[in-house]
Amino acid sequence: DTAVSQTPKYLVTQMGNDKSIKCEQNLGHDTMYWYKQDSKKFLKIMFSYNNKELIINETVPNRFSPKSPDKAHLNLHINSLELGDSAVYFCASSQDFYEQYFGPGTRLTVT
Amino acid sequence: LAKTTQPISMDSYEGQEVNITCSHNNIATNDYITWYQQFPSQGPRFIIQGYKTKVTNEVASLFIPADRKSSTLSLPRVSLSDTAVYYCLVGDGGYNKLIFGAGTRLAVHP
Numbered sequence: 001d002t003a004v005s006q007t008p009k010y011l012v013t014q015m016g017n018d019k020s021i022k023c024e025q026n027l028g029h030d031t032m033y034w035y036k037q038d039s040k041k042f043l044k045i046m047f048s049y050n051n052k053e054l055i056i057n058e059t060v061p062n063r064f065s066p067k068s069p070d071k072a073h074l075n076l077h078i079n080s081l082e083l084g085d086s087a088v089y090f091c092a093s094s095q096d097f098y099e100q101y102f103g104p105g106t107r108l109t110v111t
Numbered sequence: 112l113a114k115t116t117q118p119i120s121m122d123s124y125e126g127q128e129v130n131i132t133c134s135h136n137n138i139a140t141n142d143y144i145t146w147y148q149q150f151p152s153q154g155p156r157f158i159i160q161g162y163k164t165k166v167t168n169e170v171a172s173l174f175i176p177a178d179r180k181s182s183t184l185s186l187p188r189v190s191l192s193d194t195a196v197y198y199c200l201v202g203d204g205g206y207n208k209l210i211f212g213a214g215t216r217l218a219v220h221p
Contacts, residue, residue, distance in 0.1 A: 004154075008195065010149055027159070041213075041214060042211075042213065043155065043198065043211040043214075044209075044211070090154045091157075092154070097202075098143050098160050098162065098200075098202065099145070099157045100155075100157065102153075102154025102155050102156070103154055104152075104153060105122045105152070105153070105154055
């Protein structure tokens with residue numbers, strides 16, 4: 001059983017398109033997160049959701065929007081994709097905040 | 112913000128003990144220190160967490176001095192499979208802020 005899963009694993013798209021990345025966790029955790037890891041391997045938090053409420057928004061462009069239909073899912077929607085959005089996006093979940101469980105990542109390539 | 116500083120890279124050999132130190136001068140009173148491990152093409156994995164003194168689990172030990180301005184992750188008798196990037200993470204004051212360090216790339220050689 002995969003604790004935190006993401007789809008798709010790879011996503012190649014053109015500039016200007018709109019895309020979504022899905023995330024699901026089966027750990028029963030209350031909080032889920034989205035991270036972005038750039039080519040230099042810096043891992044930066046983008047959003048987190050706790051009981052369907054956004055509690056972190058790290059000043060990411062408003063082209064990025066997290067959507068949580070329920071506690072087990074946190075999807076990431078990206079509008080008008082730009083070259084600089086190319087990165088690996090990780091979903092994570094946690095119960096006690098510091099011990100987070102990460103998904104396998106989605107490698108987004110914008111051409 | 113509680114910024115962290117780690118060595119960019121380290122090299123070791125199989126069977127040796129490896130110590131990776133992280134500096135976090137602005138750590139807040141209520142913050143915990145957490146370390147993660149990341150293999151290529153995978154998400155980070157939780158290793159250990161501590162507040163002060165020493166914490167040990169089956170994977171590693173974490174040493175935190177009294178002033179808490181730094182911490183040291185100790186990996187006993189590393190193997191080739193310990194080759195990875197290790198991140199030091201400090202809660203940035205309060206529940207919601209969490210900052211990953213730049214990470215230390217550990218290479219274990221035969």
